[in-house]
Amino acid sequence: MKTRPVQRNPKIERRRRIKRLVIVSIAGLAILASIIFISRAKVLSVEGVDLVGQKTLIEDDVRMVVDEYLDGHLLWVLPRRNVLVLSTGAIKHRLTDAFPRIEDIDVHIDGGDRIVVSLGERSAHSLWCVDQDYEHIFEEVCYFADTMGLLYARAPYFSGSVYLKVYFDPVLVADEEGEVSNLVGQRVTQVPDFDEFFTFLSDLESSYPVVVKSVHIDAFGDVYLVLSRVLNYPYQDVEPVIIYHQGDDYETILRNVGVVFDFPEFDDTFTSTPSWLESIDVRFDGRAFYTFVPPSSRITSDEPDQTTEEDSIEE
Template identity: 25%
Template sequence: MARRKLNILPKEIRQARRKKFRRKMFFFFLFFVLIIVGFSVLSNSKIMRIENIEVSGAEVLNSEDIKNFVKEEMNSKFLYVFSKQNYIFFPMNKVESEIMKEFPRIGEVRGGKTNSSTVSFSVVEREEEYLWCGSSAVFGADLANVECYFVDSTGFIFAKAPLFSGSIYFRFFSSIENEPLGSYVFNIEEFKKLVYFIDLVDGIGLDSTTLTLEGAPDVEKNYVIYFKKEYEGRSLPPKVIFKTDFDPEKIANNLEALFSLQEFLTKFESESGIEYIDLRFDGKVYYK
């Protein structure tokens, strides 16, 4: 059997090669450190330093508050080394995201670098479409003492609202586990479905004011819509009860058919009125 030749180098050659490798690694590391130090010095110099912050589009919010927040973000270091005040290292996307978190009223923000010393931010504030007023429905004079929050068209809760009485805004009541600000009344798709149904109800000519999710903890919950209708001696307005997996068009059609009946209208407009309309059962409508 042929013997395999072993490539054994003399000890001196192996040591020389290791020494050469270590020297290369040292110079590579030194070069890398010098590059980092150079960029760090450059980022902290006055060259290309951001001196001006411009904010447009703020209406309810104070532009100066947004500017001051951006300045605070710029005071930190990128990778603990590079100054964020430098035009090159300014983290525009991250700052945009942080602005949205700090100011929930802002629904959209677009940042740009106007020149080497100026960054600008254009913000779009959320529209005050509805109110979220807690987990349990409240009516009448008690509503003036309830802390409510503004809600946009997606169901996003973005700001505290002044104390309102009456029905200036449509009100939602639902349980929210976290801090209300920055939360959603319901998930976005469910909220859009509910708003669509509310619009259908209002299109029939019925004035709805409140929607809530009601039911005992161990029982299937149902949606409930309350009307703007008061009966003497009764603390709660009339309501419509329907299941959470409802069909908006179908429920609205049933409701419209009910209000087209003269017998029901007479009862609805009478002094005793009605307590509820139950639309949870397919093809059937119950009221009391």
């Protein structure tokens, strides 16, 4: 005997679907309401922020960035201040973007209701300055660079030799319209290798009796090392320079500078008139030049002086 298939009533099926949908919706709303209630529970809410390790950063500025995150909501509903929703990684990212001078950062929840932000600020290694005409010397546009060559903050004016100043032609950092924007967050690109450049300066000062006061890099790759002392003679108002080109390797530059200092005629002239030393130029392959010019001539006139002494040394 064959059984006839049971025919389903469309109206009954429709009512069942609607009933299931209502039950699921009510359950979903109940779960969502529970989540919202729990997320707003004071026992799970961050009540304060503690900062550790900041030195030059303004505490209120750091707190403002953290509070701006905590006052927001996830999916427009769940408060980020809740420890179950809070993302320490997001706080790290925001602080790193807001304060490039931060080198190391740790964010964790302590005691269930407080955020502890531990900051390690970058240490200034040198100053990198835009080499242009300023109405006042205090208007110099300089940036702190850390040991990795990151320009992490604008620097105030420093006199003396607190930091080595490296001046660079604005053309080297200008955009397509010739404008120089804020360089904070960028890395030093004016020298081929940041570490090798400062190793070279250190080798120069340890190998020969010179002290480098500042560095100037022009748009053509020529580098001028301004010297504050040669042998035992200090310079103040009118300082000599060592000139080289960035296309030359540092070993060759050091060797050519040594050739000049070992040259008897250079030594004799320097001994008698140390203040006259104007430049040591090692930009030319196989040859090194040096000039002695009275300081008064360099100050009062751009024309060559009859007392100028220039010589070259061929290797």
